[in-house]
Every structure is written in structure tokens, then in C-alpha cells.
Amino acid sequence: MADKTQIPKIIVLDFGSQTTQLIARRIREFKVFSEIHAYNELSIADIQLINPKGIILSGSPYSVHDTDAPTVSKKIFDIGIPILGICYGMQLTAHLLGGRVEKSECREYGPADLIIDEPDELFYGLDPAPVPHRVWMSHGDRVEVLPEGFSTLAYSESSPVSAMKHDKKPVFGVQFHPEVVHTTIGNEVLQNFVFRICKCEPSWNMHSFVETAAKEIKAKVGDGKVICALSGGVDSTVTALLINKAIGDQLVSIFVNNGLLRKNEPETVMAFLEKLGLNVRYVDAEARFIKRLYKVEDPEEKRKIIGNEFIAVFEEEAKKLGDVKFLAQGTLYPDVIESVSFKGPSATIKSHHNVGGLPEVMKLDLIEPLRELFKDEVRELAKELGMPDDLIYRHPFPGPGLAIRILGEVTPERLNILRDADAIVIEEMKKSGWYKRVWQSFAVLLPIRTVGVMGDERTYEYVAAIRSVDSVDAMTADWTRLPADLLARISNRIINEVRGVNRVCYDISSKPPATIEWE
Numbered sequence: 364m365a366d367k368t369q370i371p372k373i374i375v376l377d378f379g380s381q382t383t384q385l386i387a388r389r390i391r392e393f394k395v396f397s398e399i400h401a402y403n404e405l406s407i408a409d410i411q412l413i414n415p416k417g418i419i420l421s422g423s424p425y426s427v428h429d430t431d432a433p434t435v436s437k438k439i440f441d442i443g444i445p446i447l448g449i450c451y452g453m454q455l456t457a458h459l460l461g462g463r464v465e466k467s468e469c470r471e472y473g474p475a476d477l478i479i480d481e482p483d484e485l486f487y488g489l490d491p492a493p494v495p496h497r498v499w500m501s502h503g504d505r506v507e508v509l510p511e512g513f514s515t516l517a518y519s520e521s522s523p524v525s526a527m528k529h530d531k532k533p534v535f536g537v538q539f540h541p542e543v544v545h546t547t548i549g550n551e552v553l554q555n556f557v558f559r560i561c562k563c564e565p566s567w568n569m570h571s572f573v574e575t576a577a578k579e580i581k582a583k584v585g586d587g588k589v590i591c592a593l594s595g596g597v598d599s600t601v602t603a604l605l606i607n608k609a610i611g612d613q614l615v616s617i618f619v620n621n622g623l624l625r626k627n628e629p630e631t632v633m634a635f636l637e638k639l640g641l642n643v644r645y646v647d648a649e650a651r652f653i654k655r656l657y658k659v660e661d662p663e664e665k666r667k668i669i670g671n672e673f674i675a676v677f678e679e680e681a682k683k684l685g686d687v688k689f690l691a692q693g694t695l696y697p698d699v700i701e702s703v704s705f706k707g708p709s710a711t712i713k714s715h716h717n718v719g720g721l722p723e724v725m726k727l728d729l730i731e732p733l734r735e736l737f738k739d740e741v742r743e744l745a746k747e748l749g750m751p752d753d754l755i756y757r758h759p760f761p762g763p764g765l766a767i768r769i770l771g772e773v774t775p776e777r778l779n780i781l782r783d784a785d786a787i788v789i790e791e792m793k794k795s796g797w798y799k800r801v802w803q804s805f806a807v808l809l810p811i812r813t814v815g816v817m818g819d820e821r822t823y824e825y826v827a828a829i830r831s832v833d834s835v836d837a838m839t840a841d842w843t844r845l846p847a848d849l850l851a852r853i854s855n856r857i858i859n860e861v862r863g864v865n866r867v868c869y870d871i872s873s874k875p876p877a878t879i880e881w882e
């Protein structure tokens with residue numbers, strides 16, 4: 364696993380802690396590159412080849428005494444690269460080097476007061492004893508006896524060794540979690556490790572990420588051909604832009620118009636992608652998707668049909684291109700941690716909703732240049748790559764598209780009604796400044812008709828529901844308290860301008876127990 368770029372970096376070896384990703388993120392916030400590897404992914408020789416400026420051993424749900432506890436070769440402590448063990452990482456260090464780790468009499472979960480005896484490099488600039496510092500602990504074991512050559516740097520009520528350091532080697536350990544915000548001195552401790560101990564320079568940014576990623580992609584792909592399924596969403600678009608920068612026309616992006624997109628979306632997205640110089644194939648698959656959805660009412664069946672049809676279309680296009688070796692995907696870090704068992708790199712990775720199953724079916728190697736990044740980092744990257752704010756800050760849109768916002772059967776007539784109603788919702792949200800303040804807002808078309816009166820005439824038409832939610836991660840959500848006059852404007856416009864709708868409702872359900880989408 365040759366690292367051809369030699370970008371100065373801190374590597375984090377992941378033993379399965381919930382907060383591992385935060386460690387890398389904090390370090391990147393200091394403008395130093397950091398990447399995560401499963402604990403057993405790299406040999407000592409690999410690490411020496413990568414030659415990181417420092418190594419962090421993460422926390423873990425395991426105890427070092429568990430029979431299947433994850434571990435590393437203890438040679439890692441002899442290669443001269445600074446190491447910081449966090450929680451389990453510290454216990455593992457102690458255990459491997461001959462110290463004693465035991466169950467705490469009193470487990471520590473949550474806040475604890477840390478007293479620093481030794482404000483040396485790791486705690487540089489922080490008040491020593493007797494000043495307490497609020498830190499966040501989460502452990503059942505603790506270091507009882509230090510390994511030879513180590514000394515204690517700090518303690519808490521339940522952990523006599525809350526931080527330790529080797530007297531000669533650059534090996535450190537902390538029992539608390541410096542990466543979480545509840546540890547008030549967390550940034551200072553990590554900064555001391557990164558800058559004072561590992562001697563990193565704060566020079567990494569999205570511009571250097573682009574440069575490095577482009578080099579890495581080029582090295583991996585050689586002169587092979589790459590395909591990418593482009594939805595126009597920020598993740599897949601950024602992926603394509605990045606790869607395009609690295610290998611130009613060796614990348615072919617495929618944009619499938621499944622007929623379930625928002626109003627004017629295919630045109631807007633295609634125009635933008637072409638303007639950026641991407642080699643995009645536009646596939647008009649509207650008719651075949653609609654045909655497959657004929658008379659289908661069940662939401663899960665709709666999803667399955669759309670997913671399978673997408674794979675079929677994509678495979679056909681790939682065949683036309685000939686010898687394709689790689690598939691690019693916009694997998695982000697949260698997708699990876701949601702689905703990777705930390706036991707190793709062979710673990711399965713969640714396929715994107717809208718390209719579900721493609722890698723397995725097509726036997727292609729994956730390229731996922733965003734798999735280390737969080738959503739806000741991807742947005743920053745999108746700016747760096749020249750994406751306009753309009754596209755960067757678009758609300759999320761589900762892979763199965765409008766099909767899961769038309770309850771019951773999906774027909775061309777219903778699709779047109781929903782597109783028009785949805786366009787009004789988005790337009791009014793933007794005009795009023797609310798669009799940027801909410802997680803998602805859209806219209807839903809209900810399969811029931813109600814009676815109304817327009818002019819002197821009785822009408823009998825569909826009901827549209829408006830959904831707008833606040834959320835940080837879509838796991839939970841609450842309905843947005845939109846101003847009544849904005850809702851009134853949306854409702855008036857839909858009823859007046861969209862033929863086929865004579866009643867509008869506002870969805871006031873939270874998630875849970877409801878979901879964001881209606882199907």
C-alpha cells in the first residue's frame with residue numbers, strides 16, 4: 364500500500380470507537396491532514412511507507428482482556444513515530460508494553476475532573492494541579508500499573524493514571540476523550556500532540572485535498588476507464604469533478620433521467636455539468652421507468668423496481684463504453700461508519716441508495732475519494748471545485764425521487780402535478796429566505812380527491828401536502844414552524860396555478876414516529 368503522495372498526515376488506527384471519526388475531523392480542523400485506517404489494515408512496513416507525522420490509537424468497545432480484542436503489533440512503539448493512545452488506545456499501549464490493565468472498581472462514563480501533574484508537551488499551556496479540568500470519560504477498564512519507562516501525567520478520581528508518557532520515546536496515552544466537545548481542554552491536548560510533538564504545520568486545506576486526491580486517483584486508475592453515476596446531488600457531482608480533474612476524459616459520468624426528478628432538474632443539472640467540462644452521458648430512461656411503475660402502489664416495491672431498473676440502465680450504458688475497470692461513488696464518512704464493521708477493510712460498505720448493488724453486479728473496483736469527509740467538508744470541497752451555491756445547498760432528494768412522494772400509483776399526469784406544486788414550494792421557500800434554514804421542504808401528492816369550488820364551479824381534485832422539516836442528520840426531525848403567511852402564499856399559488864389540486868395541507872408530524880418522506 365504505497366503512499367505516493369507523502370502528504371504530511373496523522374493516521375488514526377480505528378479500534379471501533381463511536382468517536383474515531385471525530386479525532387480525524389478535529390485534526391483536519393487544525394489544517395493538518397488526518398485519515399483513518401482499520402486497526403488491522405496496515406502492517407508496520409505499510410506505516411513506515413506512509414511515514415505519518417503521528418499515529419493515534421482510537422478507543423474501542425472492547426476490553427484488552429477480551430479474547431477477540433483488536434490489537435496491533437507492539438513494534439509500532441519502536442518505529443520512532445509519535446503515538447497517542449486514546450482510552451482503549453492507552454490501555455492497549457499499557458497492556459502490550461507490560462503494564463497492567465484492570466476493570467475499574469468504579470466505571471467512569473461522562474464528565475470527570477482531570478488533575479494535571481505534569482504540564483509537559485502534551486498538556487503544555489494548561490493549568491497544573493490543583494486546578495481541575497472537565498474531561499469526558501467512557502471506560503470500564505483502567506491502567507493500574509504503568510509499563511516500564513512510563514510515568515503518569517494526570518489523574519482523576521477513578522483513574523489514577525488518566526494520562527501517561529514514555530520517558531524517552533514519543534509515546535503518550537490519555538484515558539479521556541480529547542476529541543469530544545465536552546472535554547474542555549480537548550483541542551489543546553490534540554493541538555499539543557499534533558504541533559508540539561508531531562511537529563506538523565497547519566498547511567492542509569481543501570485546495571491541498573484536491574491536489575492530493577487527484578494524484579491518488581491517477582495513481583490508482585492508471586490509464587483505466589472509470590464510470591460514475593451522477594445524480595446532480597452534491598456528493599456524486601463532487602466525486603465526478605474531482606476524478607475529472609485527475610484523469611479528464613477517462614471518466615465517463617452517466618446521468619440517468621428516470622422521469623422521477625423535480626421540475627427542470629435534468630436540464631439544470633446537465634447544463635451545469637457540461638459547463639464544468641465533464642464528459643457526461645445523458646440517458647433518457649423516462650419511459651422505461653414509468654412503464655415499470657405502471658399500477659404499482661406499494662412503496663417498497665416502487666423502491667425495488669426503481670433500484671433494479673437503474674442498475675439495468677447503468678449496465679447497458681457501461682457495456683457501450685467497453686472496458687470499464689472502476690466505478691466512482693460519492694460515499695461519505697458517515698456512510699462508511701454506519702456500515703463498516705471495524706474488524707477490517709474487507710467489511711461491506713453501504714451502497715448508495717441510488718446506485719445500490721452496482722459494484723457487486725458489475726464487478727468493478729470502487730473509487731470513493733470522499734470517504735474520509737463529512738458533509739460540510741464536501742460542501743467546502745464543492746466550492747473549491749467551482750460548484751455554485753444553488754447546487755451545493757440543495758435539499759436532499761431521495762434516489763427513488765418523486766415516486767415516493769406520489770402516494771399510490773405513479774402516472775405521468777400525477778408526476779406533472781407534483782412537479783408543479785413542488786416547484787412552487789421551493790420557489791416560495793427561497794424567496795422568503797426559509798429554504799436555507801430548513802433541512803428539506805417539498806410537496807407530496809395524495810391519491811385522494813376532495814370537493815372544492817372555483818368560480819361558480821364545483822371541483823373534485825387531488826390534495827397536496829407540504830412537508831418541511833428541521834433536522835441535523837435526518838435521523839430525527841421536527842416539522843418547521845413556517846410562518847402562516849408563507850404557508851398561505853404557497854397554498855394559494857398551488858391551488859390557483861396547478862391544475863388538478865384544490866386543497867393543500869401542512870404536515871405537522873415529527874420523526875419519529877413519522878418519517879420525513881411519506882413513503
Ligand code: XMP
Pocket residue numbers: 666716717759760761762763803837874877878879880881
Ligand atoms: P425518511 O423518510 O426515512 O428520510 O425519514 C430520511 C432521509 O433520507 C431520504 N430518503 C431516501 N434517500 N433513497 C434515498 O436516496 C431512499 O429510498 C430514501 N428514503 C428516504 C429522505 O429524503 C430524507 O432526507
